[in-house]
Amino acid sequence: MSKIIVRGGKRLTGTVKVSGAKNSVLPIIAASILGEEGESVIHDAPPLDDVLTINRLLETLGIAVQYSNETIRVNAEKVTKTETPYELVRKMRASFLVMGPLLTRLGHARIALPGGCAIGTRPIDQHLKGFEALGAEIGLGQGYIEAKVDGRLKGAKIYLDVASVGATQNIMMAATLAQGTTTIENAAKEPEIVDLANYLNAMGAVVRGAGTGVIRIEGVEKLRGVKHTVIPDRIEAGTYMIAGAITGGDVYVEGAIADHLTPVISKMEEMGVTVLPDENGIRVVAERPLRAVDVKTLPYPGFPTDMQSQMMALLMVSEGTSIMTETVFENRYMHVPEFENMRGQVKVDGRTAIVSGGTKLVGAKVAATDLRAGAALILAGLVADGETEVTGTHHIDRGYVDIASKFGNLGADVTRIDPQPVQEEIEEAAPLFASVQSSLA
C-alpha cells in the first residue's frame, strides 16, 4: 500500500510552482471531442491520474490521444463510439462531461451513471434537465444514461436550480453545435468555466458571459482543434499557501492567480497571515499564532469547498474557536475523524463544524477519504509532533502533481513510499532462489 510519511516541525520556505488546473483540463479534454477538423494541443496538462483516466476514456471512443511533457494532443476527426465503460466513469465523476460533446456532435451518448462518492450524492439532474431542454431524449437503464437526438440539438433557455460547475460545462459544450441560441441562467462562475469558454471560442464556438451568472451560446456548424494553455490550479495553489501559513513559513506560490483566490486570501489575511500577490504568483508569510475565523463554503466567488479541509487544518492550530459551514456538499467532513486521531478538536453538527483552535497536533496513522482530505492530512502532519502516515494516496494522486517532492523542495520532511511492483520483487528475489536451488541440488 502506498503511503505518505510526514515528520512535522519544519518551517517551510522557498518557491513552489503550481501545475495546470485539474478542474480545467478535464472539461477541456472532453471539449476536444468537438474538434471535427485538425488536432487540439493542450499545454500545461498536469500529469495526474484523472488526466490519464479521461485520456483513456477518449481513446475508448476511438479518438487519438498523445500525452507527453504536460502536453496533450487530441485528434477527434474520427469518433467511432459514443458509449463509455463503467470502469472509467466510476473512477472519476468528470467522465460524465463527455456526454454534452458526444450528444451534440454525434446525436448520441450512452454513459455509465457516475453514482455518489465520499463527499456527497452528487446527482446529475441539472445536466440532464439541460440536455432535455435542448431537445435530447433521455433514457435510463442498466446503470447507464442514454441521450439521443434526431438531427441537431436546438438552443433553449435553461435555468439551473443549483449553480453546478459540471452542468454548466456540459450544457455549454452541448450548446456550441445546437441550432440557435442557448442561455444558461444561474450558471456557475468558476475560473474553470471561463477557461473552457475561451477554449471553445478558440475552436470556433460563440460563447458569451462565461464568469457571470448568465451565459449565452450561439450554435455554430462545426468546431476545429486548437492550441490552448490551461490556467494554473487555484486549489493546488491555495493548498501550498496554507502550507506556508500553517508552518509559520515564507512560501512563494509561483503561477498562483490572486484574482482566482480572493476568498482564500481574504480569510488568511483575517487570520493574520501576510499575503503578497504579484503578477507571477503569491507570497505568503506567517507568524504564528494565527487568529480563528469563521468560513462558509459557497460557489465561486465564495470560499471554495475544495479548500475546506485544508483551511480546517489551519484553523485547528490557530488561536480561538472557528465555525466552518459547508454549503456545497452534504458530506464533506470525512477528514474530521482523521484529524481527531491527530488530537484535532472539531465537532460536526450537520453542515457545521466547530473547530477549537490552539491544539498541539500529534502524528498518527490516518487515511485520505478524498482528494482534498488527503492534502489536509499532510498539512496537519507538517505541524504535528512526530510522524504522520497518510494512506489512501490514490485520492491525492487524482489532483496533486508530485506532492511529496513539491513539499520536500520547500523544506518539509515528506516522503512517499510506494510498494515495489511485483515484477521487481520477483527479479530481486531471483538470485536468492537460484542459490537455494543450487544448494539443494
Ligand SMILES: CC(=O)N[C@H]1[C@@H](OP(=O)(O)OP(=O)(O)OC[C@H]2O[C@@H](n3ccc(=O)[nH]c3=O)[C@H](O)[C@@H]2O)O[C@H](CO)[C@@H](O)[C@@H]1O
Ligand atoms: C472536476 C470538477 O470540476 N470538480 C469540481 C466541480 O464538481 P461538480 O461539477 O461535480 O460540482 P457541482 O458544481 O456540479 O456540484 C455542486 C452542488 O450541486 C449539486 N448538483 C450538481 C449537479 C446536478 O445536476 N445536481 C446537483 O444537485 C451537487 O450535488 C453539489 O451539491 O465543482 C465542485 C464544486 O465547486 C468542486 O468541488 C469539484 O472539485
Ligand SMILES: C=C(OP(=O)(O)O)C(=O)O
Ligand atoms: C471534489 C473534487 O474533484 P471531483 O469533482 O473530480 O471529485 C476536488 O477536486 O476536490
